[in-house]
Amino acid sequence: MTLLEKRIALVTGGSLGIGKATVLALASEGADVAFTYLGFRKHQAEANEVVGSVKGLGRRCLAIESDVSGFKEAEDVVRHVMAELGGLHILVNNAGITRDGVVWKMEEEEWDTVIDVNLKGCFNYIRAVSPVFRQQKHGNIINIASINGMRGKFGQANYAASKAGVIGLTKTIAKELGRYNVNVNVIAPGMIETDMTEQLTDEVKQQARSEIVLGRFGKPEDVAGLIVYLVSEKAQFITGEVIKIDGGQYI
Numbered sequence: 001m002t003l004l005e006k007r008i009a010l011v012t013g014g015s016l017g018i019g020k021a022t023v024l025a026l027a028s029e030g031a032d033v034a035f036t037y038l039g040f041r042k043h044q045a046e047a048n049e050v051v052g053s054v055k056g057l058g059r060r061c062l063a064i065e066s067d068v069s070g071f072k073e074a075e076d077v078v079r080h081v082m083a084e085l086g087g088l089h090i091l092v093n094n095a096g097i098t099r100d101g102v103v104w105k106m107e108e109e110e111w112d113t114v115i116d117v118n119l120k121g122c123f124n125y126i127r128a129v130s131p132v133f134r135q136q137k138h139g140n141i142i143n144i145a146s147i148n149g150m151r152g153k154f155g156q157a158n159y160a161a162s163k164a165g166v167i168g169l170t171k172t173i174a175k176e177l178g179r180y181n182v183n184v185n186v187i188a189p190g191m192i193e194t195d196m197t198e199q200l201t202d203e204v205k206q207q208a209r210s211e212i213v214l215g216r217f218g219k220p221e222d223v224a225g226l227i228v229y230l231v232s233e234k235a236q237f238i239t240g241e242v243i244k245i246d247g248g249q250y251i
């Protein structure tokens with residue numbers, strides 16, 4: 001018996017990294033999965049590969065090109081998933097970006113884009129699934145923040161603010177949707193090996209590694225495993241929590 005049989009999940013940013021590992025982990029546990037990605041043909045091959053892997057596991061899969069920062073687009077995606085897959089039980093707000101720079105050099109566009117994708121993107125999808133989850137009196141929402149939203153990080157004013165916002169948003173939504181049997185939690189990863197961290201300089205990576213008590217970066221599958229647990233029946237008394245997964249980087 002798999003953990004997520006008869007469940008339907010939607011993951012934002014599922015073509016790469018943590019999102020991709022999450023799509024595959026949910027499908028491995030029996031869920032049908034839809035995922036979004038930004039697209040513009042940048043990671044089309046990767047998205048197709050994820051769809052192929054999910055179908056190879058015997059589950060249904062939908063890949064949808066859509067920018068999470070669009071309010072109406074999020075509503076369209078949720079409607080599309082409901083029509084094609086016949087329901088929705090799990091939302092993972094994973095899509096996120098960085099545009100790093102010290103605050104005195106940060107452009108308005110770098111601030112706005114990061115807030116729009118990382119914070120407004122979560123709101124857009126929570127807003128879009130709320131009527132569905134309220135009506136069916138069941139649902140699980142996982143938002144991906146970062147330890148840098150809890151502790152701050154030099155050069156990441158926009159990113160840290162967006163992720164701190166995700167934590168406040170999550171706690172509020174947990175209070176608002178709890179009475180409808182909807183669990184809402186945040187995962188705050190530390191350094192995970194993905195394209196996002198690959199772009200960092202060797203110096204930044206080395207400095208991060210020195211902070212991590214386990215002495216290594218995590219893998220996307222580490223985060224995906226935690227997500228599977230949190231949305232499974234085993235964890236349905238957990239809501240409004242912020243769970244760090246960082247090898248002890250921020251203790």
Ligand SMILES: NC(=O)c1ccc[n+]([C@@H]2O[C@H](COP(=O)([O-])OP(=O)(O)OC[C@H]3O[C@@H](n4cnc5c(N)ncnc54)[C@H](OP(=O)(O)O)[C@@H]3O)[C@@H](O)[C@H]2O)c1
Binds near residue numbers: 043068
């Ligand atoms: N990696 C880490 O160490 C780390 C640490 C803490 C928190 N996080 C958080 O974990 C999440 C995933 O990070 P990652 O490292 O896996 O990132 P990643 O490898 O860069 O993948 C990002 C994913 O998000 C999608 N995406 C980007 N902008 C989007 C938009 N506007 N609309 C829709 N989709 C969009 C990308 O789609 P395309 O393929 O089409 O570009 C891709 O699927 C992010 O929220 C990040 O902030 C990561």
